[in-house]
Amino acid sequence: MVAAAALLRRLSARAAPALNALRESNHIRRFPIGTAGAISGGAAFYYFYSSPPTVAQLDAQGEQTAGVVALDPDKWLEFKLQDTARVSHNTQLFRFSFDPATKLGLDVASCIITRAPIGEETEGRRKFVIRPYTPITDPESNGYFDLLIKVYPEGKMSQHFASLKPGDVLEVKGPIEKLRYTPNMKKKIGMVAGGTGITPMLQVIKAVLKNPDDYTQAYFLGLC
Ligand SMILES: Cc1cc2nc3c(=O)[nH]c(=O)nc-3n(C[C@H](O)[C@H](O)[C@H](O)COP(=O)(O)OP(=O)(O)OC[C@H]3O[C@@H](n4cnc5c(N)ncnc54)[C@H](O)[C@@H]3O)c2cc1C
Numbered sequence: 001m002v003a004a005a006a007l008l009r010r011l012s013a014r015a016a017p018a019l020n021a022l023r024e025s026n027h028i029r030r031f032p033i034g035t036a037g038a039i040s041g042g043a044a045f046y047y048f049y050s051s052p053p054t055v056a057q058l059d060a061q062g063e064q065t066a067g068v069v070a071l072d073p074d075k076w077l078e079f080k081l082q083d084t085a086r087v088s089h090n091t092q093l094f095r096f097s098f099d100p101a102t103k104l105g106l107d108v109a110s111c112i113i114t115r116a117p118i119g120e121e122t123e124g125r126r127k128f129v130i131r132p133y134t135p136i137t138d139p140e141s142n143g144y145f146d147l148l149i150k151v152y153p154e155g156k157m158s159q160h161f162a163s164l165k166p167g168d169v170l171e172v173k174g175p176i177e178k179l180r181y182t183p184n185m186k187k188k189i190g191m192v193a194g195g196t197g198i199t200p201m202l203q204v205i206k207a208v209l210k211n212p213d214d215y216t217q218a219y220f221l222g223l224c
Helices: 002-039 043-050 055-065 156-163 195-210
Strands: 077-088 091-097 110-117 128-133 144-150 169-177 188-194 217-223
Touching: 077 144, 091 156, 110 156, 128 156, 144 156, 144 195, 188 195, 195 217
Parallel strands: 188 217
Antiparallel strands: 077 091, 077 169, 091 144, 110 128, 110 169
């Protein structure tokens, strides 16, 4: 547990400037939208949507959206790239957004699959490159998910990721469950991972650490 907690602290310290940059950029983008609304006489509209919701509104919203998830295991759905942040010389964080009233719909530990139209059309049919990735966001997060991706110089999909600009979309399907983690299902869990193999381990480690009633001891050995 100590080893896993130390690993998370180190990763957080590394990703903190990148994540802060993401948060700041969100803030900067929202401001002009509100200002424009006020100037064009939409002040009341802006006030309504920027005011904290009442308890009754939250209850109503909660009833409508409880259990609503953004992912569909049978359908390719488009998710918009909100922002990116560099984490190391070859690794980037990609934040995708969706309806903030919903959750992604991912259980620990699961991955998603992504596809991108890469390459020539053959016989009038589009060719896609398909690759799995493991979101590192808390499954309870509303409205966004983060992918931590190593960009390979010749990698088809990772180069596609690297070429994406905020506002571009990515097609995603899922989730695909790898292992259903339940609190205290094991007394100790040992994890060994290399490179980006860390991402599914992060899902489990975060799930253990965020639950005060989970007494699992998690050990992580990372190979670079
Ligand atoms: C369940 C699962 C979860 C995953 N989660 C993540 C994640 O969270 N983050 C992440 O970054 N990755 C993750 N991956 C890996 C990811 O799916 C891709 O494999 C990875 O991004 C590389 O894909 P690519 O298309 O960019 O590279 P590819 O085009 O597949 O190439 C990969 C590497 O091999 C080299 N290569 C390709 N073809 C050849 C060849 N013929 N000869 C020699 N070398 C070659 C390329 O130059 C490149 O360096 C996950 C994989 C799995 C199975």
